[in-house]
Amino acid sequence: MQIASLGSGSKGNATLVKLDSTMVLVDCGFSLRQFKLRLERLSLSPDSIDAILVTHEHSDHSGGVARLASTYDIPIWSTRGTARCAFDDDFACHDLRGGQWVTIGHLEVLPVTVPHDAGEPVQFIFKDSKNGKKLGILTDTGHITSHISDAYNELDGLLLEFNYDEVMLEQGPYPFSLKQRVGGDLGHLSNSQSMSLLRQINKTRLNCLIAAHISENNNCRNLVAEHLGQLNGIPEPVLADQETGFGWIAI
Ligand SMILES: [Zn+2]
Ligand SMILES: [Zn+2]
Incomplete structure (x- = not known):
């Protein structure tokens, strides 16, 4: 199984997962x-995409989905709550439900329900049923529930949100209401919240x-690297970038 990103952050997200x-x-x-343009950096065209999975309706995740799917006739998979918030009524989506595995081509996919201020948000765990390897993606999550730490246990690969540093968010440029939103239980994961999941x-x-x-406003890459440096027994971490994402990584 392989993962690549075309960009990651509040200005837009797109992640590719490939198996066979x-x-x-x-x-x-x-x-x-x-x-x-971003796909061309990986020498790929939209025709090679078999399905689009949508985590939730916020525009940094769903903003380009409808146009891409209709232009290239790519099936969309999302929860009903996300579909209702993100797409027109006549837009056909395959249904996802939190906790229910689905098979898409060679990939087994588990949508995991997460606390975030959206209609019916999920994040994903991918499994290669031939060798049992698992890859988890977890962003846009307000806090770590026991449901999440159970689901994301014993993975071979993990893409994990490190959205903000508590002090930088508090002292940063966001208006008070947005600080409350980002730092709240239905907002995003701070560096320390993500570290606590990694410890668990x-x-x-x-x-x-x-x-x-x-976050480009409320975090910095050095701080993230510093946090991760405190943890023993983990692989050398990759830091995803808003502009460039990251190239293919094999799990
Ligand atoms: Zn987001
Ligand atoms: Zn979001």
Whole structure:
């Protein structure tokens, strides 16, 4: 299984997951033009995407999905709550439900319900049923529930949100209401919240760790790296970037 990102952060997200001949896209928060330019960096075209999975309706995740899907006739998978908030009524989506595995090509996909201020948000765990390897994606989550730490235990790969540093958010430029939103129970994961998840889960199989959705206003990459440096027994972390994302990484 492999993962790549076309960009990660509050200005747009798009993540690719590939297993054998199946390639799925998780979210598209970029315009069609931007998306194609970013995809070209990996020498890919939209025709090679088998499905688009949508985590939730916020525009940095769903903003480019409808146009991409209708232009290239790519099936969309989302929860009903997300579909209702993100797309027109006549837009056909395959249904996802939190906690229920689905099969898309060679990939097994588990949507995991997360606390975030959206209609019916989920994040994803992907499984290769041939060798049992698992890859988790977890961003746009307000806090770590026991449901999440159970689901994201014993993974081989993990892309994890490191959205903000508490002090930088508090002292930063956001208006008070937005600070409350980002730092609240239905907002985003702080560096320390993500570190606490990493401390809780069994990491013996973890060979790929990516820090993602890093805020350009309320966090800095050095701080994220510093936090991760405190943890023993983890692979060398990759920090995803808003502009460039990251290239293919094998799990
Ligand atoms: Zn987001
Ligand atoms: Zn969001």
